[in-house]
Amino acid sequence: MPSLATPRPLLRAIKNQVGKVRASLRSQGEALEELFQLFTSDRRHLKRFSYMNDPRLRLAYLRYHLPLNTVRSMCVLKDLLERYPAIAETEWITDIGAGPGSSTIASLLTLAPDRTRRYLLTDQSRSALRVAREIFGDCAPPEKDGIKASITTVQQKLPLLPRFQGPTLVWMSMVINEFDHPERRGIDIKGLFSRLAEKLPAGSTVVIIEPGLRQQGRRLLALHDALLESQRWQVLAPCTHQKTCPLLEESNRPWCHFHFRWQPGDLVKQVAVPLGLVYGKGSMSYLVIQPAKKSGLPGNQDPELARVIGDPMEVRRTDAGIYLCQDGKRRVFRDPPEGTTRGALLKRGRQNRDARLVAPWPGGSPEAKHPRRPRKGRRPPPQTPPEKSEAD
Numbered sequence: 001m002p003s004l005a006t007p008r009p010l011l012r013a014i015k016n017q018v019g020k021v022r023a024s025l026r027s028q029g030e031a032l033e034e035l036f037q038l039f040t041s042d043r044r045h046l047k048r049f050s051y052m053n054d055p056r057l058r059l060a061y062l063r064y065h066l067p068l069n070t071v072r073s074m075c076v077l078k079d080l081l082e083r084y085p086a087i088a089e090t091e092w093i094t095d096i097g098a099g100p101g102s103s104t105i106a107s108l109l110t111l112a113p114d115r116t117r118r119y120l121l122t123d124q125s126r127s128a129l130r131v132a133r134e135i136f137g138d139c140a141p142p143e144k145d146g147i148k149a150s151i152t153t154v155q156q157k158l159p160l161l162p163r164f165q166g167p168t169l170v171w172m173s174m175v176i177n178e179f180d181h182p183e184r185r186g187i188d189i190k191g192l193f194s195r196l197a198e199k200l201p202a203g204s205t206v207v208i209i210e211p212g213l214r215q216q217g218r219r220l221l222a223l224h225d226a227l228l229e230s231q232r233w234q235v236l237a238p239c240t241h242q243k244t245c246p247l248l249e250e251s252n253r254p255w256c257h258f259h260f261r262w263q264p265g266d267l268v269k270q271v272a273v274p275l276g277l278v279y280g281k282g283s284m285s286y287l288v289i290q291p292a293k294k295s296g297l298p299g300n301q302d303p304e305l306a307r308v309i310g311d312p313m314e315v316r317r318t319d320a321g322i323y324l325c326q327d328g329k330r331r332v333f334r335d336p337p338e339g340t341t342r343g344a345l346l347k348r349g350r351q352n353r354d355a356r357l358v359a360p361w362p363g364g365s366p367e368a369k370h371p372r373r374p375r376k377g378r379r380p381p382p383q384t385p386p387e388k389s390e391a392d
C-alpha cells in the first residue's frame with residue numbers, strides 16, 4: 001500500500017530551525033498543544049492573533065504542521081499530475097497564505113528540476129516568510145546548467161492578491177478556513193475568487209486544500225458550487241465533472257475528503273507521540289480549479305470517469321461496495337476492482353456493471369475497511385450502508 005514520507009531535505013531543514021531555538025522538547029510539545037487549541041476550540045482568536053509571529057508557536061508549526069501540510073500538498077499534486085501532466089511544465093508557482101512554505105516545498109520536491117521555476121510566496125506574517133525563505137534555501141537543489149528555483153516573498157494580507165506574470169500554479173493550503181471562517185464578517189470569498197479569475201493568466205491552476213473535517217469540507221463544497229455558478233471557473237479535481245456537488249443535497253451531511261498514509265519521520269514523532277497525536281495518517285478536503293478561459297488543459301467532464309469518495313464497505317445483499325461520484329451523482333458501486341480505495345479514479349460505462357481502475361490514489365488508504373467475506377453457505381447480515389464511513 002503506498003504511503004507518503006516527509007521528504008528528507010525538509011526534515012533536515014526543520015532540524016536546522018529547531019537548532020536555532022532554545023526550547024526543551026517538553027515546552028515544544030506544550031506549544032504544539034496550544035496551537036491545536038487555537039486551530040480547534042479557540043478559533044475565534046485566529047482573527048486577531050498571528051501565531052506565525054510567535055516564535056514558540058511557529059516552531060511547533062514547523063515540527064508538525066509543516067511536514068503534514070507538505071505531504072498533503074504532495075498527495076494532491078501527484079494525483080493532479082496523473083490526469084494533467086502539463087501542469088508539471090509550469091514556470092510560475094504562487095503560494096498564497098504560504099506560512100513556512102508547505103506547498104512550495106511540496107512543489108519544489110515533486111516537480112522535476114528540469115526547468116527554471118519561480119516561486120512567489122505571500123502571507124500576512126513576515127516572520128513566517130523569513131522562515132520559508134530559509135527552509136527553501138535548505139531544500140532547493142543547486143543551480144545546474146542555468147536551471148534554478150528562485151523564491152520571492154511578499155508580505156500581503158488577503159483579500160489583496162499578488163501579480164501574476166504567466167500561467168501559474170497557485171496554492172491556497174489551509175488558509176481559506178482562517179480567512180473565511182464563520183465568525184469573520186464582511187469577508188467576500190466569492191468576490192476574492194472573481195478577482196483571482198480575472199487576474200490569472202489563461203492556463204493557470206488553483207489548488208485549495210482544507211482540513212478533512214465536516215465543517216470546513218462542506219464549506220469547500222459550497223464554494224465549489226458557487227464557483228461553478230459564477231461561470232468564471234472550471235473544476236479539475238477531485239470531481240470528474242462540471243456539475244453541482246451531489247453531497248450538498250444529502251441529509252446526513254457528508255463531505256468530500258480523502259486520506260493518506262504518512263511516514264512523518266522521527267523529528268515529528270518526537271513531539272507527536274507524547275501528545276498522542278495521529279502521525280501515521282492524514283486527511284484533507286481539496287479542490288482544484290482553473291479560470292474558465294481558453295487553457296491548455298483538456299476539459300474535465302468524462303461521464304465515464306468516476307472518483308471514489310468513500311471507503312470500501314459492506315452493503316446489503318452483496319459483500320463489497322464503494323461510493324463513487326460520477327457525472328454529478330453519488331452512487332454505490334458494487335464489487336469494485338482490486339486495489340480500489342477512496343480517492344482512486346475508475347472508468348465505468350453507464351450501462352456497465354464493471355469498472356476499471358484508471359489511477360490509484362497516491363496516498364494509499366489508511367482508513368480502508370476490508371469488507372468481510374461471508375462464510376460459505378451463509379448470507380451476510382444486512383448492513384446499513386454507507387454514511388458511517390463518511391463521518392470520520
Ligand SMILES: C[S@@+](CC[C@H](N)C(=O)[O-])C[C@H]1O[C@@H](n2cnc3c(N)ncnc32)[C@H](O)[C@@H]1O
Pocket residue numbers: 050052065066069070096097098099100101102103122123124125128156157158159172173174175178179
Ligand atoms: C494554517 S497556516 C497554512 C500555511 C501553509 N499554507 C500550510 O499549508 O502549511 C495559515 C496561513 O495563512 C496565513 N493567513 C491567515 N489569514 C491571512 C490573511 N488574511 N492574509 C494573508 N495570510 C493569512 C497565516 O499567517 C498562516 O501563515
